[in-house]
Amino acid sequence: MEHALILGAGFGGLELATRLSESLSDEVQVTLIDQNDSFIFGFSKLGILFGHQTREQVRCPYRDISKPGVEFRQERVTSIDPQTRHVVTDAGTYEPDILVVALGADYDPAATPGFVEDGYEYYSVAAAERLRDVLPSFSGGNVLIAILGIPFKCPPAPYEGALLLHDYLVDRGVRGATRIDVISPMDSPVPVSRETSEAIVRALGERDIGYTPGRRVSGLDPAAHLARLKTGDLPYDLFIGIPVHRAPAVVEASGLTIGGNDGWVAVDPRNLATRFPNVYALGDCADAPVPRAGVFAETAARAVADDIAAKIHGSGPIYPYDGKGSCYIEFGGGFVGKVDADPAPALVRRLKARRGPAVNIFSRTCHGRAACPR
Numbered sequence: 496m497e498h499a500l501i502l503g504a505g506f507g508g509l510e511l512a513t514r515l516s517e518s519l520s521d522e523v524q525v526t527l528i529d530q531n532d533s534f535i536f537g538f539s540k541l542g543i544l545f546g547h548q549t550r551e552q553v554r555c556p557y558r559d560i561s562k563p564g565v566e567f568r569q570e571r572v573t574s575i576d577p578q579t580r581h582v583v584t585d586a587g588t589y590e591p592d593i594l595v596v597a598l599g600a601d602y603d604p605a606a607t608p609g610f611v612e613d614g615y616e617y618y619s620v621a622a623a624e625r626l627r628d629v630l631p632s633f634s635g636g637n638v639l640i641a642i643l644g645i646p647f648k649c650p651p652a653p654y655e656g657a658l659l660l661h662d663y664l665v666d667r668g669v670r671g672a673t674r675i676d677v678i679s680p681m682d683s684p685v686p687v688s689r690e691t692s693e694a695i696v697r698a699l700g701e702r703d704i705g706y707t708p709g710r711r712v713s714g715l716d717p718a719a720h721l722a723r724l725k726t727g728d729l730p731y732d733l734f735i736g737i738p739v740h741r742a743p744a745v746v747e748a749s750g751l752t753i754g755g756n757d758g759w760v761a762v763d764p765r766n767l768a769t770r771f772p773n774v775y776a777l778g779d780c781a782d783a784p785v786p787r788a789g790v791f792a793e794t795a796a797r798a799v800a801d802d803i804a805a806k807i808h809g810s811g812p813i814y815p816y817d818g819k820g821s822c823y824i825e826f827g828g829g830f831v832g833k834v835d836a837d838p839a840p841a842l843v844r845r846l847k848a849r850r851g852p853a854v855n856i857f858s859r860t861c862h863g864r865a866a867c868p869r
C-alpha cells in the first residue's frame with residue numbers, strides 16, 4: 496500500500512482525494528490535510544458580499560467526507576521538505592511515498608501601499624463580510640475596482656463583482672449617483688477566451704461601467720482617497736482591490752518555488768510533477784500554464800491521479816494534461832455565462848437563468864460538484 500499525503504483540501508486536493516479513492520483505494524491510502532474545518536467555494540464570496548448567503552450557509556464541512564481510503568485531518572502545515580517528503584504540521588510529522596502540494600494562493604494586501612488602510616476586497620470570506628457591512632451606507636460617488644497584481648484567482652471575478660455591484664446599487668436607487676470603473680493591468684478580461692472577454696466588455700458598457708485595461712494601480716493615498724497610476728491619480732470614494740497573490744509562505748520556504756515563474760511552484764505542465772521524485776503541485780500554487788481557477792485545479796488533480804495510477808501500474812506516461820475546463824460567469828440581471836476554456840479558441844454560451852441570485856448561485860455550483868464533500 497502506498498501512502499499519499501495531500502496538503503490542502505481545496506478544489507484540487509478534494510478532487511484528487513476523490514479520484515484516488517475511486518480508482519486506487521486498494522493500492523493508495525490517502526491522508527488529506529487542511530487547516531480549516533470546511534471548504535467554501537470561491538464564488539460563494541460574491542453571495543456573501545451581496546448579502547444573499549451567510550458564511551454558515553456556504554460551508555461544506557470536511558467532517559462529511561466519507562471516501563474509502565481517505566482520512567481527513569485538520570492540521571496546519573508548518574514545513575515541507577520536498578527532497579525527503581518530510582512534512583511537519585502543528586500536530587505531527589509525515590513521510591509519505593507520494594506528496595501532493597495543493598495549498599492554493601495567499602493574498603498580500605500589504606504589497607500595495609495604502610490598500611490595507613483604505614481599500615476593501617472580497618477574495619476572502621472575512622473581507623467579503625467587511626465590504627458587505629459597509630455597502631449599505633454607500634450613497635454614491637466613485638467606485639474603483641482594481642486588479643492589483645497578476646496572476647489572480649478566477650479572472651472573471653473582478654468583472655462579476657462590478658456587474659453585481661451595479662445591480663445592487665440599482666436596487667438601492669443610488670446607481671445614478673455612482674460611477675463605477677474597473678482597472679486592470681491585463682489587456683483583456685479573460686485572455687484565454689476572446690469571446691468571453693468581448694462579452695464581459697460589452698456587459699460593462701451596457702451598464703455604463705468604465706473599463707481601463709493595461710493599467711495598474713500601484714498604491715493608494717488613504718488621506719486624499721487617490722489611487723496612484725502611472726498615468727495620474729484617480730479619486731475614489733470606495734476602493735475595491737483584487738489583492739496581490741503569492742504562494743503560501745510554507746511553500747516558498749520549502750524551496751519548491753525555485754525555478755517557477757514569479758514565485759510559484761515549478762511543475763512539468765504535462766503531469767504537474769515537480770523536480771522532486773513523487774512530489775506534485777497543483778492548483779493555484781502551481782506555475783502551470785492555466786488560469787488560477789477551481790476548475791483548472793480540478794482538471795489538474797485528475798491528471799495527477801492518472802499519473803499516480805500509471806506509475807503504480809507501470810503503464811507508462813499519461814496523456815498530457817490538456818488544461819481544458821469550463822466555468823460560469825455572473826453577468827448580473829439573472830444571467831449566467833458558461834465559458835469553455837481551451838488552449839484552442841474558447842466558446843462562450845450565454846445561458847438565460849431564472850431571475851434571482853439563488854438561481855444563479857445554484858447553477859454555478861455545477862462545475863464544482865465533485866469537489867464538494869457532501
Ligand SMILES: Cc1cc2nc3c(=O)[nH]c(=O)nc-3n(C[C@H](O)[C@H](O)[C@H](O)COP(=O)(O)OP(=O)(O)OC[C@H]3O[C@@H](n4cnc5c(N)ncnc54)[C@H](O)[C@@H]3O)c2cc1C
Nearest residue numbers: 503505506507530537571572598599649778779788789790
Ligand atoms: C471571488 C472568487 C470567485 C471565484 N469563482 C470561481 C468560479 O466561479 N469558478 C472557479 O473555477 N474558480 C473560482 N474561483 C477560484 C477558486 O476558488 C480557486 O482558484 C481554487 O480554490 C483553487 O483551488 P486550489 O485547490 O488550488 O486552492 P484552494 O481551493 O484555495 O485550497 C487550498 C487549501 O489549502 C489550505 N491551506 C493553505 N495553507 C495551509 C497550511 N499551511 N496548512 C494547511 N492547510 C493550508 C487552505 O485552507 C485551502 O483549503 C473564485 C475565487 C474567488 C476569490
